[in-house]
Amino acid sequence: MTSPRTTGRLTTSRFRPAWWLPGPHLQTLWPSLMGRRPRLALTRRRIELADGDFIDLALGAPSGPRVLVIHGLEGNLELHYAGGLMQTLAHGGFQPIFLFLRGCSEEPNRLDRAYHSGASADLAEVLEVLSRDPEGAPLAAIGFSLGANLLLKYLGETPAPRLQRAVAVSVPFVLRDAMLRLDLGGSRLYRRYLLGRLKASLRRKFAERLFPLDVDLDAIRDFNQFDDQITAPLNGFAGVFDYYTRASCRPFLASIHTPTLILQAADDPFMFPTTVPWAHELGPGVTLELAAHGGHVGFVAGTWPWKPHYWLETRVLEYLRIQDLSCVQGTQP
Numbered sequence: 001m002t003s004p005r006t007t008g009r010l011t012t013s014r015f016r017p018a019w020w021l022p023g024p025h026l027q028t029l030w031p032s033l034m035g036r037r038p039r040l041a042l043t044r045r046r047i048e049l050a051d052g053d054f055i056d057l058a059l060g061a062p063s064g065p066r067v068l069v070i071h072g073l074e075g076n077l078e079l080h081y082a083g084g085l086m087q088t089l090a091h092g093g094f095q096p097i098f099l100f101l102r103g104c105s106e107e108p109n110r111l112d113r114a115y116h117s118g119a120s121a122d123l124a125e126v127l128e129v130l131s132r133d134p135e136g137a138p139l140a141a142i143g144f145s146l147g148a149n150l151l152l153k154y155l156g157e158t159p160a161p162r163l164q165r166a167v168a169v170s171v172p173f174v175l176r177d178a179m180l181r182l183d184l185g186g187s188r189l190y191r192r193y194l195l196g197r198l199k200a201s202l203r204r205k206f207a208e209r210l211f212p213l214d215v216d217l218d219a220i221r222d223f224n225q226f227d228d229q230i231t232a233p234l235n236g237f238a239g240v241f242d243y244y245t246r247a248s249c250r251p252f253l254a255s256i257h258t259p260t261l262i263l264q265a266a267d268d269p270f271m272f273p274t275t276v277p278w279a280h281e282l283g284p285g286v287t288l289e290l291a292a293h294g295g296h297v298g299f300v301a302g303t304w305p306w307k308p309h310y311w312l313e314t315r316v317l318e319y320l321r322i323q324d325l326s327c328v329q330g331t332q333p
Contacts, residue, residue, distance in 0.1 A: 008253070008282020013263070013291035015311050018302045024267040025186050027295030031310070035080030038087045042077075042098070047129050049102075053113075055126055056105035058098040060090045065139035066130070067094045067320065068163075070123070072145030072170075072297070074197040076104060081144055081169075081297055081312065088313040094320065097138060099126060101147070108205040112212050113235050117146050117175055118247025120154035127162040137162040140320060144169045144297055145270070148262075149249045155260060156252025156283065166260040167316050170268055170297045173250040175243070177275040179223040187269045190296075195226060202230070256283035261319045263312065265294030289315075 021027050042058040049055060058077060067089050069082065077083060077098055089096040101115035102122055115122070123141075131137035141163050143151035148168035155161050172178040182191040199217050215229045228240035237243040260283075266273050282288055291299070302309035 006284055008256075008279060008284060008286035008288065010279035010282065010288045010290065013289040013294075015289075015291040015294055015299055015315075016301060017293045017298075018300050018305075018308065020305050021298075021300050022293075024265070024269045024293065024295040024298075025189075027265075027267075027293065027298030027300055028190075028269060029295075031080040031298055031300055031308075034308075035084065035310070037078065037080065037083045040077075040083060040086055040090075042086075047126055049122070049125055051111065053102060053109050053111045055102055055122060056100045056107075057126075058100070060086060060096040062095050062135065063090060064093040064095055066135055066137075067096055068127075068130075068138040068141040069096055069098045070141060070143040070147030070151055071098070071101065071104070072147050073194055074104070074201065075144070075147070076100065084310055085142065085313050085316065088317055092317045092321070094139075095135075097130075099123075099147075101150075103201070103205065108201075114201075114205075115146075116231050116235050116243070116247060117149045117172070118153060118243070119235075120150055120157060123150060123154045124158065124162075131162050139163070140165045140167070142167040142169070142316060145172060149173070149175070149247070152249040152256065152260070152262075153247070153252050155258050155285075156249065156255040161258050163258055165320070166258055167319060168260065168262045169264075169312060169316075170270070171249065171262060171264060172271055172275070173248065173253075173277055174271070174275050175227075175248045177271050179227070179244070181269070181271050181275075183222055190270065191222060195220065195223070198226060198230075250277055250281065253277055253281050253286060254283050257285045260286045261316075262286060262288040263291075263299070263315060264288060265291045265296070265299070267293050268296045270296045 021030050045057045047055045086096040103109040103114040127137055141151055148171040152168050181187055220226050232239050232243045299311045300308050301311045
């Protein structure tokens with residue numbers, strides 16, 4: 001048996017991008033536009049929250065240990081990484097459970113507040129409810145982008161997390177960095193798209209009830225404005241600085257003891273290279289695999305465009321299986 005690590009580990013990823021998808025933007029956009037979206041047989045479940053709101057889940061067939069999948073900003077099951085990973089997990093002997101963050105399922109949530117990058121209390125409540133099922137709490141959770149930030153914050157702030165392992169993909173470790181990066185160059189394309197989605201969701205949610213803020217949505221042009229005028233007041237923050245400071249996961253990383261794999265690309269167009277934490281900032285459970293390329297939730301490999309290899313799915317399944325073997329042998333990779 002090996003001794004537990006006292007600090008985290010920063011390693012170089014084995015990922016090699018497809019030659020036909022050079023650069024961060026092609027890696028980011030191609031799977032979003034061309035990625036597979038398999039049809040899945042899922043069972044819906046609603047969890048009633050203590051504050052009177054709800055969170056919806058989509059569960060795969062009970063075929064093994066449960067694994068929770070947490071989406072990113074304005075995410076749902078239609079995203080390229082969601083359906084593919086859910087299918088991969090099911091074929092790999094796990095029961096995938098997709099968590100729709102508060103307000104992201106087909107029905108708008110009841111309260112004025114919604115999901116945000118730091119809403120780790122929602123994850124804690126969902127895991128508490130699931131832990132009372134006969135199957136018990138999920139073995140692991142996999143978070144993408146905003147969902148990855150939320151997951152890492154939960155792991156770092158919770159003395160005894162109800163997870164045995166975790167994977168976080170394309171993490172916006174410092175939310176202010178992500179806001180600034182999305183104002184630059186080609187990344188403004190993502191800013192425009194995501195802000196449009198957020199505004200549309202707000203208009204749909206408050207179509208038949210009073211909008212509680214005196215805000216002109218059409219005048220909002222960037223995330224600094226949106227988070228200051230919308231996210232912060234709706235969710236109890238004093239302003240955008242307070243939100244970015246309290247919700248960013250980077251300060252929580254050092255406290256993570258749960259075995260956790262972070263998959264990150266240095267060329268992620270949603271953040272700066274300096275946004276990636278140093279090894280000494282990582283808790284003893286954390287391994288951060290840093291790839292030179294891969295974009296934001298991209299990581300597409302493969303020899304030809306008609307035969308892409310979605311490396312993320314392979315790596316996540318590999319990690320979960322290695323962790324299972326390590327638990328049996330009493331070691332940690």
